[in-house]
Amino acid sequence: MNQTTKIKEGIVYAAIYIILLLMSIFIPGVAVIGMVLLPLPFMIYTARFGWKSSVILAAIIMPITLIVATVASLPITLLAICGGIALGTGVYLKRSSYEIWAQGTVGYVLGMVLFYVLSLLLFHINWVEEIQVYMQESIEASKQMIESISGTVPEEQLELVEEQLYRIIGLLPSFMAIMSIGYALMTLWLGYKLMNLTYKTKHQFPPVRNMSFPKALIWYHLIAIILTWINADPGSFMDQASQNVYTLTGFLMTLQGLTFLFAFADYKKITKAFPIGMVVLTFMLPFLLLYPLMILGIIDLGFSLRARFSKK
Structure with a gap:
């Protein structure tokens, strides 16, 4: 591809990014899907011309966004750059879809870390403290409501609720990783569709x-489970680290269990509506299905159940 094509497409994707950014900022509702849409111009451009060209494009776009969308757009722009270039580089190097997904997840995590740091440095917004304040206000509001109805709130129950809520704050790193996994998957899938439509490529995911x-x-x-059992100092670094590893690996085991359902449906010639329905139900009823699916994922990995399907 000649230099003229690279420049033309760079201008096009820069304009598309600016439009998407302004829509995400000023149109209610678009911001919800902005984390998926904003990295797409960087992903597709990187997939076409490599990461070096995309870094140059990013360096040109950043000052433009500062002018048209103020300094408030800088953290989200860096997040989009990290996620998009990470995904696009994998496509450019012709890696497998799952390798690209993993690489994009790392890019999103890096982008979220930069988002947090820049929010703290530029706007003095500490998201952890903001969440703590919000949770404390929620606890106080709930306490007042219960007192107005029943008169008193047992201190033991209140302390238990506070402990659980603050434990959630300690799990923010694993939640960040899980969000990155989801965003990277959705951006990659949508990027594949757009590239196939625009450039007549044949990018696709292997069967689930x-x-x-x-x-x-x-x-x-297993190590994370053991550490959560033996650690007797709640709130310590070791406790938070083990809880985060347990949460993240548990989520991955749940994914393993869900993908096993697709393999089982294929082996038994069952309609795909069964595993797809289970995915939907898992999102609707996580408190009922997460642990059974996690156990199923552990059994599948430990006993190589899918390999047994192929042997029969």
């Missing part, structure tokens, strides 16, 4: 039934 994590994940999950 073939997706499987390394067996080492079982050991990471």
Whole structure:
């Protein structure tokens, strides 16, 4: 591809990004999907011309966004750049879809960290403290409402609720990683569709039934479980680290269980509506289905259930 094509497409994707950014900022509702849409121009441009060209494009776009969308747009722009270039580089290097997904997840995590740091440095917004304040206000409001109805709130119950809420704050790193996994998947899928439509490429994900994590994940999950049992100092660094590893590996095990359902449906010649319905139900009823699916994922990895399907 000649330099003229690179420049023309760079201008086009820069304009598309600016439009998407302004829509995300000023149109209610668009911001919700902005984390998926904003990295797309960087992803597609990187997939076409490589990461070096995209870094140059990003360096040109950043000062423009400062002019048209103020300094408030800088953190979200850096997040989009990190996620988009990470995904696009994988496509450019012709890696497998799952490798690209993993690479994009790392890019999103890096972008979220930069988002947090820049919010703190530029706007003096500490998101952890903001969440703590919000939770404390919620606890106080709930306490007042219960007192107005029943008269008193047992201190033991109140302390238990506060402990659980603050434990959630300690799990923010794993929640950040889980969000990055989801955003990277949605951006990659949409990017594939757009590239196939625009450039007549044939990017696609392998069948979901073939997706499987390394067996080492079982050991990471087991170690995290043991650490959560033996750690007697709630709130310590070791406690938070083990809880985060347990949450993240548990989420991956749940994904393993869901993909096993697709393999099982294919083996038994069951309609795909069954595993798809289970995915939907898992989002609707997580308190009922997460643990059974996690256990199913552990059994699948530990006993190589899918390999047994192929042997029969």
